[in-house]
Amino acid sequence: MRRWKSERVRVLLLSTLATTLVAGACVAPLKLARDDSDVVLSRQLLAAPNPSQKGSFAVKSLYYGSGTDKQRAVYRDSVTLKTAVVNGAKFASAPDPKQAQIRKKYWGFDFTKLPVNGRVWYPDAPGPFPLVLVVHGNHDMKQFSDPGYQYLGELLASRGYIVASVDENFLNGNIRGENDARGWMLLKHLQSWKRFNDSTGSPLQGKVDMHNIALMGHSRGGEAVTVAGAFNRLAYYPDDATVKFDFNFDIKSLVAIAPVDGQYRPADKPTPVANYNYLLMHGSHDGDVSTFNGLAQYERIRFTDGKPWFKSAVFVYRANHGQWNTTWGSLDGGPRSARSLDTRGFLSQADQRKFAEVYIAAFLDATLRGKSEYLPMFRDHRVVGQWLPKTMYTTRFQESGFRTAADFEEDVDVTSGSVRGIALSSDSVAVWKESPVPFRARGSTQAHNAVTIGWNNRIAGDDTTKLGKPASFAMQVSDSLRTSWNVGASSSLVFSLTPTDAKPGPRAAARDTTKKADSLSKSAAKKPAPKKPAPKDVKPDTVAVDLSIEVTDAAGRSASLPLSAYGVVRRPLESYVYRRAGRDKQRFANVYEIVLQTYAIPLADFTRATPGFDPARITHVRWRFDRSVAGTIILDNIGFSNMRPEFTAQTIGAAR
Incomplete structure (x- = not known):
């Protein structure tokens, strides 16, 4: 028996080794473009404080929500500000009755009773401070995504912003065509924020500058912020005019991180967005949204009212999809993608988030707080070479004077x-x-x-x-x-x-027109043209x-x-x-x-x-x-x- 077991182990080991060797033979050598960042990013021409450095404010935090959340203890037991549920059935639904049952059993509610939940970081000072909402994208609904922007929340709060990471995990998972719901939910959150700011006894009373608001989203959330921007100025829901809108918030700026585009099409048209400042960022090694889809939305951003807006897009070489969110990490397709995605050339998580901190903080400072000293970096990233992680960047820029x-x-x-x-x-x-x-x-x-x-x-x-x-x-x-x-x-x-x-x-x-065609010798005219060599692969x-x-x-x-x-x-x-x-x-x-x-x-x-x-x-x-x-x-x-x-x-x- 012992001999049989040892033989079995030997066979298993050989089989495993063979599988590993075969798999290894299929793995391509790591191939990265020649990095020119040592030259391109060698100078620092912008005379301003590094926006990725923490500010002077102490940071406090709280949660708001329904207080009855079945799966999220923080939105059940730790809620400081209570919110009412909203009916999102016009905007999203389960793909089939079975999935509807599974989702309701897990969450304890359906699309008619969506909670308005958020985790907040804010300065420990009177204010008022600009408001920034950040929303995640699609992920396993049981692996909660909203905690993943704490690094941004704490940084921005220390620099004088109120930041809320919006919970939309109940719109995640096996669901499609719901990005109108994601955008609409952001505006429902803003309605709650107006109440937080106006309510006597609220810890946020008078702290919120409702005239300086930014929306920020990642992945499907990156499209959701532009949907919210469009809905914000509409009187009715484009796909069902029985739903009336009454938002019209003073949203100044939109940030889209590795967004999808066209997952929702209002009235089956690309989402039109006008008269917002817009920052777009995407990684070259994105294993989820592997195409820079946000460029299509970037092209559609228009400036029509004569006010001073601008838009900027940054393509970050070696950045992936998930590392913008600390809970998502390097495997853009989840654990199952470990064998398929090539993570070897990625920027480090620290570097990728450092880029986000630099650009997002500077963008908000420039567009919500009037810190114009940061504006040149959106026209040319080279002027802040010493602030940026050493990789390569390609940038787009346009402002309303164009x-x-x-x-x-x-x-x-x-x-x-x-x-x-x-x-x-x-x-x-x-x-x-x-x-x-x-x-x-x-x-x-x-x-x-x-x-x-x-x-x-x-x-x-x-x-x-x-x-x-x-x-x-x-x-x-x-x-x-x-x-x-x-x-x-x-x-x-x-x-x-x-x-x-x-x-x-x-x-x-050029032909010599001084010679007549019939002056060629007969022998030359009859001489057959040489055969062209077979084409070779052109490098x-x-x-x-x-x-x-x-x-x-x-x-x-x-x-x-x-x-x-x-x-x-x-x-x-x-x-x-x-x-x-x-x-x-x-x-x-x-x-x-x-x-x-x-x-x-x-x-x-x-x-x-x-x-x-x-x-x-x-x-x-x-x-x-x-x-x-x-x-x-x-x-x-x-x-x-x-x-x-x-x-x-x-x-x-x-x-x-």
Whole structure:
């Protein structure tokens, strides 16, 4: 018997070893893009206190809720402020009767009696203080998600904010199409907060500045905050006008962390959001929301009321989905994903949360408390290089002073801009087309168009060193448009751009028109063309891309600056989500996400480079491809901005 057992153990050990070896053979080597952060983040140009440092206020905490919660002891036994339940049956439901029974048995309530629960961190001082609500996304409903933002709650409270982490765990789990409920619940929480602030005897009486409110959400919660922003200004629920809305809170700012988009579509349309400050962040190695879906919502944010709003998006290389929440951790798909997701290249949890602390605290300080000294970092992250974890960032930015010259959405004429008075042209390019910007997910786009320009300045032929005139793409600006937009020395040229790894072949040599076609010898005419060699796998181009931005005024004076002086001209960063070799290429259309970098170039910089150039008489802008022999770029959102002076307190060029 003993011998049989030892043999069985030996077989099991060999089997386990074989399985491990096979599994190991399928694991791809760790592959990360070359990190340039030592150079890009080497300087600190913003003279302000680090927003991730704790403030001067002592922090207190409390819970509010129904006081009857079956599963959550803190919302049953530790409630300081009582709230009434709300009927959310119009907004969410279980996927089937069986699930409805399971959910009600576990929670003790159904969708007609949803609790308004939250955990609060607030300054131990009279106030009033701005209010920030943060809401989690979808997760196992029995693994509660709302405690996971304590690190943000305590930091922000110490800096003079009241922060509530909203409990929506009862909307988690096996449920779909409920993001309208998540957004609506945030507004129901704000109704409770108004009562907390107005009620005599409340520990929060008079402490809440209800005129300075921010909503912050993660994952499905990241979409929920924009849904709440839309619902806040509507009189009726778009999908059922028998439900009347009466919110109209003074929400100033929205923060979306790795959000989904389109999980809820009001009246089957993308959620329209206007006139809020908006901060979006997402990680390149997100194993749950693996596509930067929030970019579609970013594009839809509009500024229409003439007030000073802005939006900013940051793509964080090596950040994942779960580490924004301390209870979710590094396994974006839960414990079962440990064998499938590649966690080896992640930022540390401390670094990922440090980034969140820096950007979120600065964003709230700038938009709710008027601390304009932080505004330049949303235009160019390089000005706060010493505050940021050492990784790579791609950033988008736009503020309400921006005037769109060309966003490639208006028609199918590639020579027209987005407004009358803008004309587009090209010279010696190999590729010129307008098309939707793709997401990495197969068959998915960012729901907006851009122009793709490809070039190769090399002349085809035996002499591979012969170069032709540098290719260019140009925008002409009419006098009337320039005048109506008040373009001048205080304006900036703004656009978003990324190079790709596509590389067109050399351009054809110019034909010699002095020779007649029939002058060729008969033998030469009959000589068969040599066979082309079989195509080989083309390796992606890794040569750094740069180009010049050239402007011309009405007097014909031109000035030129290198684009690289105003931000890294970096190709999309490859990111591998899965451990198994080849899995990313099977799952996604690309192993990278196309995220365009926004560049803002003060027109005054051109005058400094070429005295005599007059920004107030600018007639042409050219993207001149004279610093890289060949390449391809995607270009979008071209325009001019007379942005607030606070945004230009540190010029982007100074960060080079």
